[in-house]
Amino acid sequence: MAQSYDRGAVESFGRWREFQAGMWAWILHKLTGWILVGYLFTHIAVLSTAVGVDPGAAATEVDTYTQTLQGLEGLLIVRFLEIGLLTVAVFHILNGIRLLFVDLGLGLDVQDASFYASLILTALITLSSLPTFLGGAL
Amino acid sequence: MSTQLEQETEIEEEPTESRESVAERLSEKRREQIQEDLDTAEKTIQLKVFRYDPEIEGKMEPRFDSFTVPFHKGMTVLDALIYARDRYDSSLTFRHSCRQAVCGSDALFVNGQQRLGCKTQLGDLEHPIRIEPLPHQDVVKDLVVDMQHFYDQMEAVEPYFDPDELPEGELEEQRQTPENREKVKLSTRCIWCGACMSSCNIAAGDNEYLGPAAINKAYRFAMDEREGTDRKKERLRIVEQEHGVWRCQTQFSCTEVCPKDIPLTEHIQALKRESIKNNLKFW
Amino acid sequence: MAKHYSSFERGNWRWFLQRITAIFLIGALAFHFVTLHFINHAADISFLGTQARMSEIGYFSLMVTFLVAGAFHGVNGVYNGLVNAGLEGRQKQIVGTILIIATLLLIGQGLRVAVAMTTLF
Numbered sequence: 001m002a003q004s005y006d007r008g009a010v011e012s013f014g015r016w017r018e019f020q021a022g023m024w025a026w027i028l029h030k031l032t033g034w035i036l037v038g039y040l041f042t043h044i045a046v047l048s049t050a051v052g053v054d055p056g057a058a059a060t061e062v063d064t065y066t067q068t069l070q071g072l073e074g075l076l077i078v079r080f081l082e083i084g085l086l087t088v089a090v091f092h093i094l095n096g097i098r099l100l101f102v103d104l105g106l107g108l109d110v111q112d113a114s115f116y117a118s119l120i121l122t123a124l125i126t127l128s129s130l131p132t133f134l135g136g137a138l
Numbered sequence: 139m140s141t142q143l144e145q146e147t148e149i150e151e152e153p154t155e156s157r158e159s160v161a162e163r164l165s166e167k168r169r170e171q172i173q174e175d176l177d178t179a180e181k182t183i184q185l186k187v188f189r190y191d192p193e194i195e196g197k198m199e200p201r202f203d204s205f206t207v208p209f210h211k212g213m214t215v216l217d218a219l220i221y222a223r224d225r226y227d228s229s230l231t232f233r234h235s236c237r238q239a240v241c242g243s244d245a246l247f248v249n250g251q252q253r254l255g256c257k258t259q260l261g262d263l264e265h266p267i268r269i270e271p272l273p274h275q276d277v278v279k280d281l282v283v284d285m286q287h288f289y290d291q292m293e294a295v296e297p298y299f300d301p302d303e304l305p306e307g308e309l310e311e312q313r314q315t316p317e318n319r320e321k322v323k324l325s326t327r328c329i330w331c332g333a334c335m336s337s338c339n340i341a342a343g344d345n346e347y348l349g350p351a352a353i354n355k356a357y358r359f360a361m362d363e364r365e366g367t368d369r370k371k372e373r374l375r376i377v378e379q380e381h382g383v384w385r386c387q388t389q390f391s392c393t394e395v396c397p398k399d400i401p402l403t404e405h406i407q408a409l410k411r412e413s414i415k416n417n418l419k420f421w
Numbered sequence: 422m423a424k425h426y427s428s429f430e431r432g433n434w435r436w437f438l439q440r441i442t443a444i445f446l447i448g449a450l451a452f453h454f455v456t457l458h459f460i461n462h463a464a465d466i467s468f469l470g471t472q473a474r475m476s477e478i479g480y481f482s483l484m485v486t487f488l489v490a491g492a493f494h495g496v497n498g499v500y501n502g503l504v505n506a507g508l509e510g511r512q513k514q515i516v517g518t519i520l521i522i523a524t525l526l527l528i529g530q531g532l533r534v535a536v537a538m539t540t541l542f
Contacts, residue, residue: 018250022390023339030502037495041523044488044531050468051537058468066467073464082463089454093447102388103440105411108404111390132459343507384436387505414437 021112025095032092039085046072083133087126094118164226172225179208184266185218187230191279200277202268203227209260215269216244216255219281232281239397242329245336246281247272252333254397272336288332291349295356295376302366318363325358325405327398334392334402346381350392350402353377357405360412371416378413386410435497442494449487468538475538488531496524 019027050065057063061070072078098114101107107114164172176182185205191197205222216234223230233243237256244255247270249263260267275283305312334350335341341349348356359365360373377383383406392402457463461470474480500520508516536542 015250020391020394022388022394026339026387026389030498033495033498034502037499040491040495041527044527044534047534047538048530050471050534053468053537058472061467061469063468065471066469069466070464073466082458086454086458089450093450096443096447099388100440100443102403103407103410105404105407108393108401108407111388111403129458132462135462135464340505343505378433384433385505410433410436413433417433 021115025098025111025115025118028091029095029099032088032095035085035088036092079134083126083130086129086133087122090125091118091122094121168225175208175225176206179210181209182206183209183218183260185222186266186268187219187222187281188270188277189230189280190277191229191231193279203230204266211261213260214256215246215248215253215258215260215263215267218260218267219255219269231279240329242331245272245331245333245397246270247336252337252395254331254333257397272332274336274338274342275332283332285332287345288335288349288351289330291335291352292330292355294348295352295359296373297352297355297359299359299362299365300369301364302369312364314362314364318361322358322361324400325354325361327400328354328358329398331397333395333397337391337395339389339391340385340387344381344385347385348377348382350386350396350406353383353386353409354400354402354405357409360409374409374413374416377409378417383410383413435501439494439497439501442490445486445490446494449483449490452483453487471538472540475535476540478541481535481539481541485532485535488535489528492524492527492531496520 046068047065049068053063053065058066061067095115095118098111098118101114102111183206185207186202187205188200189197189203190200205218205226207218207221209218214237216237219230219232220234223232232246232255234255235241235243239254239257242254245252246255247253248255248258249268252272255269269281271277271281271283275285275288278284299312301312304310328351330351332351334354338347338350341347356373356377360370360377365373386403386406388403388407390403393400393404396402456474457466475484500517503516504513
């Protein structure tokens with residue numbers, strides 16, 4: 001055979017409608033993982049305002065750390081981002097537990113059902129946390 | 139070999155008309171025959187088949203041909219392809235041999251999933267049926283892909299039985315306990331069709347990844363107690379290399395498509411654990 | 422092709438450690454969320470409150486372990502993702518080095534912050 005034809009990534013994301021549970025679980029686990037590690041860096045950056053706080057200011061809650069954090073919490077958008085973060089974290093935890101079981105060779109024949117279960121549980125936990133997260137901001 | 143190839147080329151170059159409609163170039167007699175088949179069939183089914191031939195002018199550009207085939211109960215995708223080849227276009231190329239899911243020749247991409255043509259019932263599929271060669275492998279012609287890389291990966295895990303000692307007496311059996319046989323039973327079913335490798339998202343991105351079929355082969359021998367412990371360690375060393383088991387992301391794609399229902403993901407995971415156990419045991 | 426054999430040094434200790442940190446992080450992350458959103462509302466966080474919590478040795482060491490485990494788990498996950506997406510050769514080395522430096526900086530800054538929040542030292 002002189003040549004052969006390379007169709008490239010014929011089965012890649014263009015075929016997302018055909019993806020099955022295990023594939024979606026992988027995609028979402030990656031995505032939520034990227035968000036969480038990105039947040040970790042941001043989180044430490046924000047908390048860095050605690051370095052060199054003036055003890056006198058801290059006593060009356062007018063130090064940079066307290067003011068930065070409370071200022072951010074006062075923004076509605078931050079509250080919504082926190083809800084997003086909670087959703088992402090909860091899904092990553094639940095699907096992570098699913099993956100640990102898969103690594104142990106347990107429940108491999110219910111891997112799709114356990115993925116759907118982690119999605120539903122994530123939704124339930126997020127919804128029930130809404131009042132706590134939005135409290136005082138609305 | 140080369141002269142044979144040239145001959146084929148000459149024969150296939152004969153139909154030079156437009157390829158818009160396959161039926162148009164058929165002889166009157168053949169067309170009547172097909173019409174009769176279609177009229178007497180309980181139902182007809184449309185196939186959309188991937189076509190490509192780098193050696194023929196006018197077929198170098200990949201495209202889809204439509205074939206309408208008569209349907210009868212129990213018909214498989216392979217039966218439909220054979221009908222299309224025999225009645226419409228004798229140049230339609232696909233691999234097949236045993237027609238009973240043993241030889242592993244006819245793994246195809248049917249309606250967006252890797253399936254064995256001879257094991258897939260037409261009645262179970264949505265219409266029209268879209269038939270393509272296996273993804274992530276180079277297409278040689280029509281539905282035929284280059285399987286060399288897949289075979290190389292299979293060879294890489296040294297897929298042959300290699301016990302330390304042979305039983306006394308040349309014709310003596312090499313006995314295995316029923317429990318151990320049970321453990322490797324499903325892994326021995328592999329027919330080297332390549333469906334799993336084609337479905338694997340990681341194998342698609344990393345050409346060096348051993349892939350599900352090869353790892354399953356490694357499992358089949360590594361778990362066989364008749365082989366010695368040193369041989370097992372060597373086998374584990376092959377699969378625990380960088381492009382071995384660790385690449386598996388447990389997407390379960392291979393397990394979903396395996397026509398022999400081998401729990402591929404489970405076997406890959408078992409080898410990961412076996413390897414970790416083996417490496418943690420430093421005493 | 423499988424010609425190049427490797428040992429525990431390459432590849433699988435990271436796989437193993439990713440699972441070990443995962444088990445710890447499940448508990449730690451859940452605890453972190455509950456403590457700082459449900460028990461103490463995020464909007465009421467003040468430096469004195471943080472300092473009180475971080476001055477308990479148990480809480481302090483949990484948070485420091487959380488930082489180190491989280492940084493490893495996260496960055497290792499990113500690295501694996503990139504390698505699976507086809508990163509190799511020299512590029513892989515460069516990206517790997519950058520990620521190690523970023524992780525060390527993150528842990529270093531995290532420790533500075535932790536020390537600033539506590540009265541333990």
